[in-house]
Amino acid sequence: MTHEVTDADLVTRVSSGDREAFAELHTRYCRMVHAILLSRVRPQHADDLVQDVFVIALEKLSGLRDPNTFGGWLAQITRNRATDHLRRTRNVVELPSGLSTRPRPSAEVAQVLRAMADLPDTYTETLIMRLVEGMTGPEIAKRTGMTPGSVRVNLHRGMALLRERLGIEKTR
């Protein structure tokens, strides 16, 4: 039976310049990062910001005192990057042409995203990790540092609220 290398081991190896360890951390956490970004910024900007977040994390990694907190630490960096992005683009007009690598979402997708974004942050992030990124509850718990019980509660309450809101919109 093989044991998964811990995040702490990977963080230590990345600090020593190990590219494979960095790729593995990216594999483990890119969907969590993307989900947090999707809960805050437009989908066509989220992919690029994922890259930014990992570059920022790499720059700041030597300041991380407890490598076991990597997931929560990375999530905080992601939220900050999203906030920074929104602040910088507040007065920027969106280009009409499809310059982004990802096409704009359909109206139906955009409507669901808006409804999710209106939920409390913890519900939004957890639901996007589950419904968009395909992460399971236990995986979400492992990456974010939340307990499985908290993830379950977030998913249930979030989904109940989302049903309610989408139901209201569907009956229009």
Add this chain to the structure above:
Amino acid sequence: MKDDYLFDGTGAPDPEVKDLEDLLSGLAYDGEAPEMPASRPQKPANSRTWFLVAIAAMTLIGVGAWTLQEKAPTGPSWSCGADCELFVGQWLETGADKALVEVADIGDMEVSPWSRLRLLATSEDEHRLQLDKGHIHASVYAPPRLLIVETPSATAVDLGCEYDLTVDDEGSGVLEVHSGWVSLELPDQVAVVPAGAKAFTRTGIGPGTPFFTDASVEMREALERFDFAGRAQSDLQIAITEARARDTLSLFHLVPRAEMADRQLLIDRMKVLTPWVAWQYIDDDAVAALDPEANDLLFDLLTTAW
């Protein structure tokens, strides 16, 4: 059970959840990891030649008249210019000129005029220097804690970075970090200094509170008075009032320096300045009691503001 499908994907699919998955799955992330920069500088293949050319060029503008002190050396050494080797135990005194030193294979260091520096140890695990006076500019590309510079008032531990360290004739000094992190340490005091920040250190007192160089003048002056001239509560209050979000760097470092009664004021102000930080994970009492685990977690969360 429907709830199991929502939680972990097992059991009979909930139709509404499945519909949403199908609708949204096209947004899922499938990108690759960004390119990771080399952990060490990618020197040209003929780096030795390049370095000698640089030394020759610098000599034309006044580099080179340094002196090496003490007995005939043996053992490991660092290059400190053309025909210059700094051996373990030797002092390098720069006089009116500066010297360029290769820090083993992990970086470079410029030693300014009128500096006095000794190589204490060099190995794969640690490179240790003693800076008695003067100024160094170090650029290190290596894992944390490989380069350590002892000064009379604190020890500077490199955490992978570029920085300036100055020590005056009395042994007091100032550290300014340009990239990465440096930790100024004494056995019972630590100041962790990130890029864009500075920290003073005083003989007999140790490292002061680190601060960002763009902090307000009022805040910087209050910190200097608090650290080195009496620890007045009024100066602490000025720092608390003047602090911006990134100045939580200073407020965090003030917690162990402040009286117990004032620590909650610092914690409360940090909460106001960084509402996005997951404060629900932080135990105020444990932070105020200087519990290492609680402080490490708070440090890690606050770094996102720095």
